[in-house]
Amino acid sequence: MTDGPISRRALLAGAAGALGAQALERAGLPVPQDPTKVPGTPVSPLGQRSPFERPRRVPVGTGQGISLTPLQNLSGIVTPADLHFERHHAGVPAIDPQRYKLLIHGMVERPTMFDLEALKRFPSVSRLCFLECSGNGFPSYRDIRPDLTPQLVDGLTSTSEWTGVLLSTLFRDVGVKPGARWFLAEGEDAAVMARSIPLEKASDDAMIAYGQNGEALRPEQGYPARLLVPGWEGNANVKWIRRIEIADRPFMTREETSKYSDPLPDCTARLFSFAMDAKSVITFPAYPVTLPDKGWWEIEGLAWSGRGRVRRVDVSTDAGRHWAPAELQQPVLPKCHTRFRYLWTWDGGDTTLLSRAADETGYVQPTLDELRQARGRGTTYHFNHIRAWTVRRDGTVVFGLEG
Amino acid sequence: MTDGPISRRALLAGAAGALGAQALERAGLPVPQDPTKVPGTPVSPLGQRSPFERPRRVPVGTGQGISLTPLQNLSGIVTPADLHFERHHAGVPAIDPQRYKLLIHGMVERPTMFDLEALKRFPSVSRLCFLECSGNGFPSYRDIRPDLTPQLVDGLTSTSEWTGVLLSTLFRDVGVKPGARWFLAEGEDAAVMARSIPLEKASDDAMIAYGQNGEALRPEQGYPARLLVPGWEGNANVKWIRRIEIADRPFMTREETSKYSDPLPDCTARLFSFAMDAKSVITFPAYPVTLPDKGWWEIEGLAWSGRGRVRRVDVSTDAGRHWAPAELQQPVLPKCHTRFRYLWTWDGGDTTLLSRAADETGYVQPTLDELRQARGRGTTYHFNHIRAWTVRRDGTVVFGLEG
Numbered sequence A, B: 001m002t003d004g005p006i007s008r009r010a011l012l013a014g015a016a017g018a019l020g021a022q023a024l025e026r027a028g029l030p031v032p033q034d035p036t037k038v039p040g041t042p043v044s045p046l047g048q049r050s051p052f053e054r055p056r057r058v059p060v061g062t063g064q065g066i067s068l069t070p071l072q073n074l075s076g077i078v079t080p081a082d083l084h085f086e087r088h089h090a091g092v093p094a095i096d097p098q099r100y101k102l103l104i105h106g107m108v109e110r111p112t113m114f115d116l117e118a119l120k121r122f123p124s125v126s127r128l129c130f131l132e133c134s135g136n137g138f139p140s141y142r143d144i145r146p147d148l149t150p151q152l153v154d155g156l157t158s159t160s161e162w163t164g165v166l167l168s169t170l171f172r173d174v175g176v177k178p179g180a181r182w183f184l185a186e187g188e189d190a191a192v193m194a195r196s197i198p199l200e201k202a203s204d205d206a207m208i209a210y211g212q213n214g215e216a217l218r219p220e221q222g223y224p225a226r227l228l229v230p231g232w233e234g235n236a237n238v239k240w241i242r243r244i245e246i247a248d249r250p251f252m253t254r255e256e257t258s259k260y261s262d263p264l265p266d267c268t269a270r271l272f273s274f275a276m277d278a279k280s281v282i283t284f285p286a287y288p289v290t291l292p293d294k295g296w297w298e299i300e301g302l303a304w305s306g307r308g309r310v311r312r313v314d315v316s317t318d319a320g321r322h323w324a325p326a327e328l329q330q331p332v333l334p335k336c337h338t339r340f341r342y343l344w345t346w347d348g349g350d351t352t353l354l355s356r357a358a359d360e361t362g363y364v365q366p367t368l369d370e371l372r373q374a375r376g377r378g379t380t381y382h383f384n385h386i387r388a389w390t391v392r393r394d395g396t397v398v399f400g401l402e403g
Helices: A008-017 A021-028 A116-121 A138-142 A150-154 A167-174 A199-203 A368-375 B008-017 B022-028 B116-121 B138-142 B150-154 B167-174 B199-203 B368-375
Strands: A002-005 A066-068 A101-106 A112-115 A125-132 A157-166 A182-187 A194-198 A207-212 A226-228 A241-247 A279-284 A295-304 A310-316 A338-346 A351-359 A388-391 A397-399 B002-005 B066-068 B101-106 B112-115 B125-132 B157-166 B182-187 B194-198 B207-212 B226-228 B241-247 B279-284 B295-304 B310-316 B338-346 B351-359 B388-391 B397-399
Touching: A101 A167, A112 A116, A112 A167, A116 A157, A116 A207, A116 B295, A138 A150, A138 A368, A150 A279, A157 A167, A157 A295, A167 A199, A167 A207, A182 A199, A194 A199, A279 A310, A279 A351, A295 A310, A295 A351, A295 B116, A310 A338, A338 A351, B101 B167, B112 B116, B112 B167, B116 B157, B116 B207, B138 B150, B138 B368, B150 B279, B157 B167, B157 B295, B167 B199, B167 B207, B182 B199, B194 B199, B279 B310, B279 B351, B295 B310, B295 B351, B310 B338, B338 B351
Parallel strands: A101 A241, B101 B241
Antiparallel strands: A002 B112, A101 A112, A112 B002, A125 A157, A157 A207, A182 A194, A182 A241, A207 A226, A279 A295, A295 A338, A310 A351, A351 A388, A388 A397, B101 B112, B125 B157, B157 B207, B182 B194, B182 B241, B207 B226, B279 B295, B295 B338, B310 B351, B351 B388, B388 B397
16 A cells, blocks of 8 residues: 655656656546646635545435435545435425525414524524434345445435524524424425424424535525424424424324334334434445455444434444444534444455444444344334445455355 | 514415515526425435525635635534635645655655555544634734625634544654654645644644545645644645655744744744634624614624634623623534624614633633734734624624724
8 A cells, every 4th residue: 555665766756757648637637747847726716626536426216306425435524515415305496595484383472484584693503413314224124235335325314514593492482382292394395395393302402404514504405494303314304494383292294104104013103203223334344345455454434323422333343243342533422423433454354344333322223133123124214223344355345244 | 584473374375475576586596486386406416505605715816825714604613615715825736646645754764655545544533623824814913994804804714624644643654763853744736835843743633634524625725635733824734745754853944934934023033833822703793794773683703722622702792891701612622613602682882892712721812902012013924813893883893993
């Protein structure tokens, strides 16, 4: 990986002589032989990525309204806004922020319609937290194949710094009536996405978010405003929110009857399974990486819990026989991606890498067998079992447990 | 700001009837009368901002290699990568990451040339921290005008999550010889930007960064790799780094003799004034905002210190007669932007707003007079004195102390 010890003379001779003209035109960009000998490009109002870097979301299927974050290309915990995963049921609506209104009504003293300026005038809060689609990890549970990348396995999760007004602030403003227990959150997209949320979440950390990573929400993230219910499944974080109705019971919308309930083996179902349980995924090494040689490699990945902070992540490099704690990138924030790192010496043999997260509630990420026993093979959401990556002696890495 | 209490019937009638056709074509985008009645746009590999949002860096002068972050448009602490301020001395070089090399030589046991893969193979770290140009705030010290925005006053600071390899890791790899005290960091731009850095910074938190906000560095931030010396003036964070030479003394490059030293009134100069002292700036309300009415307003701003955590920010709404502590957005991270918020009741009269940061070392942001007495009127860098915004009774806000 390194050229090894060399003299400065050898470096300068190499830099001046060894590069062919072809190398100077990679990525369609003319690259000077020596960048110190030509003026660079001037400042710009808006930066662009290097033409050598092309991270991309990957759409799933056709017309399904799903695109996945390239987890294997990312470092740290922040997801760039243009790479945040997408999930929408009828496309991204175009909304003029000057016409935007949010109505709060139902069991309130003062039904009120807020425009965007009104929402922004209230005291604001910001927090880094993850969003995850409740269906994230579907292929790892119901469609296991060796050629899955971290993006294809778990790309329906991203982390942003969200800014907005706490729902508790707005609810104090409109005056919630005694006996209220739930509220409906309704979106202004063509699906009129609607979910019922327990009122306690509004007293806790729910907010109407209008900021993402320092700027306005991106259109596919609910521009100009969305509900944010930190730690809860993505679909409950209703985007393009236009209406909140407060009531004494849940509304049983189609999104919580035909969808977003979890059928169980005993023919009952888990309803309102909002919280995303603790989970982790190794993002390096992973398919389609090939390790060029044995020796030290840093295993990296992400862990998160919808119930609070990740307390620890254990890594196994021998298919689960032994486990050792990974290092957690500080600060570990509640309901936020946490990057973990583990320095591993690969002996060059076949092996399987696993990661297992535990959160501050004491919950430990289950095995695939444990989750299947509890939920059945036909469940459609909340696939937070332990993921496996198999490293073969030729250095290739594939998804799942082999052999 | 709000429409006030209304009935749901009034809302629906208003939404359906009151909007003219012109309103539907703002920003050149056809906006549907009712977004719930037309399918939205499909998923995309890379997101775009809403056409209604156009945050922009502002270039300073012509050909000076300076552009400023729009602080007044931002929320939270993360700066989107394409809005990170720019400062370069000879433009942004185009560098092919496959040809990139970093040489570490001088007083080392094993002079070594690292390619990008080699740098990325080492154990990595990520941290959120600010970068600030040492000349940030120049207009607030030497060119005070009422029509300065937060971007024009202090837009040479931004915060990112940086990822890379600690310099201490690389220096262990090459073996630093006894007696070494400084190292030279040299860039591959046409200015061949070069600074001398004390070796202690390498044992502390200096890193070679290749990641910014989850993705590769942006070209104007040093792609594919830069030196990051957290908390130290921007120019010492040498971009496009190609060479590190370890020595027993500083190199006295032109960037630390003709520039980046601070002349003092007694005809001596502060040399190697690396650390950015504690500072704060109110970003709302600020020019060119006009407050439409008296009453509650949330004052917001950013504070930071190159020496550690911000411990407190005090705000005065009466030109410095009284001060009260602002709320600090959690978590407060060392050497990182910290957003502060202060709920203020404006009585409708003329007044001046001030903010004053203190850091965990006990250092308190000085007044303009104090800084001028210590450094003289002709100094060119490190303008961290208290900023003032004057609110006039007509609601307009201007930079500086009036009356």
